[in-house]
Amino acid sequence: MTPHPKPPLLSVRNLSIRFRTGDGMVHAVNDVSFDIARGQKLAVVGESGSGKSQIALSIMGLLARNAQAEGEILFDRSNLLKLPTSELNNIRAREIGIIFQDPMSSLNPYMTIERQLGEIVELHEGASRSTARKRALEVMDAVRIPDAKNRLKSYAHEFSGGMRQRVVIAMALMCQPKLILADEPTTALDVTVQAQIMQLLDDIQRDLGTSIVLITHDLGLVAGFCEDTLVLYGGRIMEQAPTLEIFEKPGHPYTRGLLRAVPNIGDPAAKLLAIPGSPPNQRRAIASCPFHPRCVDAVTDCAEKLPQLDGGNSKRACLRPVEELT
Numbered sequence: 001m002t003p004h005p006k007p008p009l010l011s012v013r014n015l016s017i018r019f020r021t022g023d024g025m026v027h028a029v030n031d032v033s034f035d036i037a038r039g040q041k042l043a044v045v046g047e048s049g050s051g052k053s054q055i056a057l058s059i060m061g062l063l064a065r066n067a068q069a070e071g072e073i074l075f076d077r078s079n080l081l082k083l084p085t086s087e088l089n090n091i092r093a094r095e096i097g098i099i100f101q102d103p104m105s106s107l108n109p110y111m112t113i114e115r116q117l118g119e120i121v122e123l124h125e126g127a128s129r130s131t132a133r134k135r136a137l138e139v140m141d142a143v144r145i146p147d148a149k150n151r152l153k154s155y156a157h158e159f160s161g162g163m164r165q166r167v168v169i170a171m172a173l174m175c176q177p178k179l180i181l182a183d184e185p186t187t188a189l190d191v192t193v194q195a196q197i198m199q200l201l202d203d204i205q206r207d208l209g210t211s212i213v214l215i216t217h218d219l220g221l222v223a224g225f226c227e228d229t230l231v232l233y234g235g236r237i238m239e240q241a242p243t244l245e246i247f248e249k250p251g252h253p254y255t256r257g258l259l260r261a262v263p264n265i266g267d268p269a270a271k272l273l274a275i276p277g278s279p280p281n282q283r284r285a286i287a288s289c290p291f292h293p294r295c296v297d298a299v300t301d302c303a304e305k306l307p308q309l310d311g312g313n314s315k316r317a318c319l320r321p322v323e324e325l326t
């Protein structure tokens with residue numbers, strides 16, 4: 001008998017997100033499906049505007065008012081897209097936490113760190129002040145904020161950028177969520193601090209078993225961190241595979257283009273190649289490969305047919321066989 005596979009923690013099924021705007025619809029996310037297992041680290045990679053943040057926001061029920069979302073986001077058997085706000089509020093913070101790029105946008109400049117952290121468990125778990133303080137201290141230790149006890153009364157502006165992002169991660173951890181969505185968590189930080197924050201997220205996953213979705217435009221960040229990577233273009237998944245495969249045997253021309261644009265530390269003189277052309281037109285519903293106008297491997301069919309995401313452990317949405325790619 002084959003062992004029963006564990007059900008995924010979160011399952012995104014045929015998610016499409018459109019925005020109504022003054023001059024027509026914007027098709028931001030198109031028929032996206034993926035699963036996140038317990039304890040898994042999944043990277044969602046793509047250029048700016050490819051729909052990464054909208055996927056995260058839809059999971060949190062935070063889409064803009066002009067958005068329409070179709071499909072299912074299954075978490076604990078509920079479809080998050082259909083849950084009433086009161087139930088969604090229970091899941092937000094307690095089950096799923098989110099970290100944004102700019103720590104200052106998540107922090108209240110007028111509140112002490114103790115209040116910002118404490119309020120979360122007081123609100124969501126009915127914790128008392130003293131329990132909240134205790135938990136805040138534990139979490140500050142977990143995110144390695146030195147001298148936590150003496151910093152409880154500090155304000156966000158008294159912290160460095162890296163320390164602020166640690167506070168934001170601490171906020172996400174207060175209710176011990178099963179899943180953390182990290183949307184470009186290190187983009188606003190310099191490289192050494194960036195490495196420390198990535199290490200911290202890694203430790204959190206290992207110590208607490210939290211699943212992490214790392215959203216980034218930087219494929220270089222993903223290499224040592226996520227076991228699996230999903231590549232988005234024009235709001236559609238181009239390729240999804242174990243990260244090692246993505247780097248060693250990329251199966252999609254877009255992924256290959258992205259890899260040529262990642263700086264190589266071992267060879268700083270190596271030429272960086274930007275992908276020529278401009279981002280896809282999101283005003284029209286997708287009917288053919290969104291990448292074909294920029295693709296070096298495109299054939300006539302690519303402008304006419306919509307490739308499906310196919311494969312087992314490694315999936316790709318491309319009409320051309322891998323062996324024939326340049």
Ligand SMILES: Nc1ncnc2c1ncn2[C@@H]1O[C@H](COP(=O)(O)OP(=O)(O)O)[C@@H](O)[C@H]1O
Nearest residue numbers: 019021026028047048049050051052053054064
């Ligand atoms: N409220 C909105 N109204 C119209 N278009 C929007 C809105 N929010 C986002 N978009 C569009 O959705 C697309 C995907 O955005 P986003 O998910 O933020 O991209 P990124 O991959 O950079 O995170 C972009 O083209 C963006 O302009």
Ligand SMILES: [Mg+2]
Nearest residue numbers: 052053054183
């Ligand atoms: Mg974004």
